[in-house]
Amino acid sequence: MLAVLAVSDKRNIDTLAAGLLRLGWDVVATEGTHRLLREAGHKVGHVADLAGAPTLLGGRVKTLTLSVMGGILARDTESDLAEIAEYGITRVDLVACNYYVLPQLAAGTDFAGFREKIDVGGPAMLRGAAKNCEHVIPLSDPDDYDSVVKLLDDAEGSPSAVGMPQRLALAEKAFAISAAYDDSVRALFRP
Numbered sequence: 001m002l003a004v005l006a007v008s009d010k011r012n013i014d015t016l017a018a019g020l021l022r023l024g025w026d027v028v029a030t031e032g033t034h035r036l037l038r039e040a041g042h043k044v045g046h047v048a049d050l051a052g053a054p055t056l057l058g059g060r061v062k063t064l065t066l067s068v069m070g071g072i073l074a075r076d077t078e079s080d081l082a083e084i085a086e087y088g089i090t091r092v093d094l095v096a097c098n099y100y101v102l103p104q105l106a107a108g109t110d111f112a113g114f115r116e117k118i119d120v121g122g123p124a125m126l127r128g129a130a131k132n133c134e135h136v137i138p139l140s141d142p143d144d145y146d147s148v149v150k151l152l153d154d155a156e157g158s159p160s161a162v163g164m165p166q167r168l169a170l171a172e173k174a175f176a177i178s179a180a181y182d183d184s185v186r187a188l189f190r191p
Helices: 013-022 031-039 047-051 066-073 078-086 121-131 142-154 164-189
Strands: 002-006 026-029 094-097 137-139
Touching: 002 013, 002 031, 002 047, 002 066, 002 121, 013 026, 013 031, 013 094, 013 142, 026 031, 026 047, 047 066, 066 078, 066 121, 094 121, 121 137, 121 164, 137 142, 137 164, 142 164
Parallel strands: 002 026, 002 094, 094 137
Antiparallel strands: none
16 A cells, blocks of 8 residues: 655644554655655655656656556556556555645735745645545545544555545545635736
């Protein structure tokens, strides 16, 4: 089982990672999350290992790769499983992701400095996980980590412990958070 962690709000991420690792999951994380978890003593991989490529374009491209997105969007169909096997893609079972809070721009403020704060890969990963919630647990709220780890604990780490009602609720929350984020991005472009 594989989890991808890419969080701005790092509340409870240590607990989530510790629980997943204790249950035998593999965990990979993006830069800041990876650094925090490694400093806390957790043996987590870097998302670049999963992606098969280093972070590119000054940090703009970390997770928007065939390996990461293919692993998130793969279903249990014969054709999907054959395709990911052909390309050496690892299935992703859980995505924990949230985004930076974007600043409000005052009139006349230079937009260029804030443009780099707009997250592209995070929303793609979280939306992909929410879309494919039958196969991937989408976590967008740090307050949900403990309950998911408890469910996984009760089933010796099996992702099937998180049933469809919980997955649908987590997916709905992920899409709501993504919609709110898009509204905050849209506000940056408002004249």
